[in-house]
Amino acid sequence: MNFFTLAVKNLLRRKIRTTLTILSVAIAISILFSLLAFNRGYEKEMKKELAYLGYHILIVPKGCPYEAASLVLHGGKFPRYLKDEYVDEIRKVQGVKESARLFMNSETDSLSKETKIYFGIDQDYLNFKPRWKFKAGGFFTNDHSVMIGQYVAESKKIKLGDKVKALGEEFIVAGILEQTGDQDDGFYFLPIKTLTRLSGKEGLLVAVPIKVDDLSKIEQIAEKIRAAESDMNVVSMKEVTGAIMGLVSSTRVLIYAVVLIAILVSAVGVLNTILMSVFERTREIGMMKAVGSSRMDIFRLIWYETFIVCMTGGLLGSFLAIVGSSIIENFIKKLMPYAPGGQLISADLLVIIISVLFALIMGILAGIYPAYRASNLRPIEAIRTE
């Protein structure tokens, strides 16, 4: 027998209480683990998604540029528009390699409440999507053809050549995209001229994506475009990323506060459990002192007990977080101002180490007071305790 096995046996004397305390630690650590894993995954996916977009600069209508950029990423109805002729001015700016016209609209079915997002594009847009592959068919064949994302095709069971209705008119499915893993999977792509006409916004655009020929000059090129036309917002995707990450940071502060409270509550729970156990075993501790245990021996024993509770809780919490990552991911996604697609919880070894380390620190801190108290009991007083 050693101190560790003695500590385990002591904890097993109150199985329900020990289990509940371990669970409270596990819950706190699983929240911490999920947040850490989410932070890493979110940033990774966010950058990946913006990279998939293939834009270096995005030109959007006046107003909040980040709201417009977010609408381009999510899809939806725009409150303001750009004039089509701006595209020609933009193309004249030195350093602009590719540009395209984008329009967007959406329609909600009054019965099913389902929203269809229509993305108006032309041939130029394909320069921004080199990774697009067609599962069936190809690009638009006429003004009333439509391309659909993989998710739309699967969820609505739409096949190549089927007719789909959009904004009151019928379209023939000319192409079905392979899965992209981003928002394109859920879009209906229509010829831009048809979509602007059906939306009553002919000659208007919602955004102009731009690729530059020299990535190191994005900011200078953006400045030149701003100088060419003042009635639009020119945002680099770096700024969009920064803005979204900024919004996420403020949400993150709230989540950190929740995690901190959960950990504090859990630490107080551990302290309470171990302290109760010390009170219950006062006479036993007195006996141990009488048979020769030192203050350090008692301190070590009680500390081991706290350590075991917290480490077990830490490991269990990490395991639960990995197993339940999809549920936790959905929950956190709802709290975020913008969430990219893909797996947002990215649990690597570092996250596991940090979480377990946190449980360890919690164990060390929560164990100090009960261990100190137990080790300072005078044998005679402890034995006399009723």
Add this chain to the structure above:
Amino acid sequence: MTKELFYLEKITKIYRRGREEIKGVDGINLKIDKGEYISILGPSGAGKTTFLNMLGCIDSPTSGKLIFNEDNGDKLDLTDMKENRLDEFRRENIGFVFADFFLIPSLTATENVELPLLFSSDKKVEQDYSKKVLETVGLGHRLTHKPLHLSGGEMQRVAVARSIVNRPKVLLADEPTANLDTGNSEVIFNLFEELNSKGMTVVVATHAEELARRAKRIIFLLDGKIVEDKGGR
């Protein structure tokens, strides 16, 4: 030649209850030789437990001197010793047996006996020594039983085994048969006699006069004072 183990000079213990002072032990002078078997007799409140606790260094006297003579001739002043040294002293020299056994319910008989070894710095103690000790007290067949599955007599025998597993020089027993029937009390006192016959100093505080009279020396306490010392030098 007898060798003095303990030397007590005017040992007094005063408890304070509000403004009232109660003398638990009142100016005891005593010498205890190595290998003695002593019974402490007296009514409740006579100071038997207080006396024993001070002898075993789990309580300290208010005044007086308590000297322990080591084998090498060194004299240890136990009244002037720091707590960590007292822990060490208890670990190396004292075995305690209590009326309430104080066994840990989640540990087997063997593990309960092993407990003092866990705190011992003497790593030379054999791993299976606790089993041998349990066999000595007649519990070789109960090694893996937990206290819940042992009788009162068996529990006290486990407690005796625990008190002697670190080979102490002195065994102190405070009302060891208070919770036992006559048969089991007999067994425990037989054990004390056997341990004493092997050279261990045994001091037992008890109410049981008949059993106490089996000791070679009997000390009667009343109101914290020694009123009679039968068989002493």
